[in-house]
Each structure stands twice: as C-alpha cells, then as structure tokens.
Amino acid sequence: MPDLGFQKDDFDAVALIYAHFSPEIRSKYHELLISFLRRDGLIIFEGFSKKHKIYQEKNPRVGGPKEEDLLFSMEEIKKDFGSLNFLELYEAEVDLKEGKLHDGLGAVIRFVAQKK
Numbered sequence: 450m451p452d453l454g455f456q457k458d459d460f461d462a463v464a465l466i467y468a469h470f471s472p473e474i475r476s477k478y479h480e481l482l483i484s485f486l487r488r489d490g491l492i493i494f495e496g497f498s499k500k501h502k503i504y505q506e507k508n509p510r511v512g513g514p515k516e517e518d519l520l521f522s523m524e525e526i527k528k529d530f531g532s533l534n535f536l537e538l539y540e541a542e543v544d545l546k547e548g549k550l551h552d553g554l555g556a557v558i559r560f561v562a563q564k565k
Contacts, residue, residue, distance in 0.1 A: 450477060455485050462486075464493045469519040479529040486564045492533060493561050496521045498540050500556035512551040521558050533562035 463482050470478050486492065497513040499520045504511050514520060523540060538560040545551045 450474075450481060453481075457484050458487045460485050460487065460490060462491045462493065466493075466495050467497065467513075469496060469514050469521075472518050475525075476529050483530070483532065483564065488564055490564045491536075491561060492530065492564075494526075494530075495557055495559045498522065498556045498558045500540070504553070504555045508553040510549065510551075511545060511553040511555045512547075513555060523558060526558055526560065530560070530562055532565070534565055536561045536563055538562070 463486060465482070483492070497520050499517060499522050501511075501513050501520055502517055505513060505515070523538075526538070538558075540556065540558050543555055543557050545553060545555050
C-alpha cells in the first residue's frame, strides 16, 4: 500500500468518481480511504456498474473500463463500504456527455455514505 501522506481522520469528505481499481487492491484502498474520514465524514461515489458492459457493447463511445472485474456490483459496494451508513445507494442509467470518449447511455452505481 503506498503512503499517500494522509492520516487517520484527516478529512470530512472523500469523493470517488470513476475510481476503478483492480480487484487485487480495491478493497484495501477503500478501507484506507475510509480510515482517512473523520467520524460523520462522507464518501461520495460514482462508478460504472457491471451492467455497463451491455451499454459498451451497444455503443463503444460510452467509455469506461473494458474489463468486467474493474466494474462494480452492488454487492461489492456493500461489502467494501458496509461499515458506513448509506444515506443514498442506487444503480442508474445515465446519459454521459463528456467528450468523444464518454458519450451515450451507461450504467453507474452512486452512493453517499457517512462514517459512524
């Protein structure tokens, strides 16, 4: 695990926006990031769900990781962030308009969770 230079309880909020880590390190990174949160701190998350593969097959311009193991399932999110209180957690279809490499319908998981 790399030393990111932060300490336990350093932050009021952490945002993970399309932060797709490999399965070998994902849970450890999530655990580390949770440790940086103060009590009542928030994690704000958006990442491509495993259902996103269906959208990529229809439209390669929608972007996102091509490897399914880099995508998220609701079960993986609940496992990695289960120590937090989910204020909002859902899977949604979104219409991405973020340039040539992210253009079209896709599937994401979004959540806001609070450290207990």
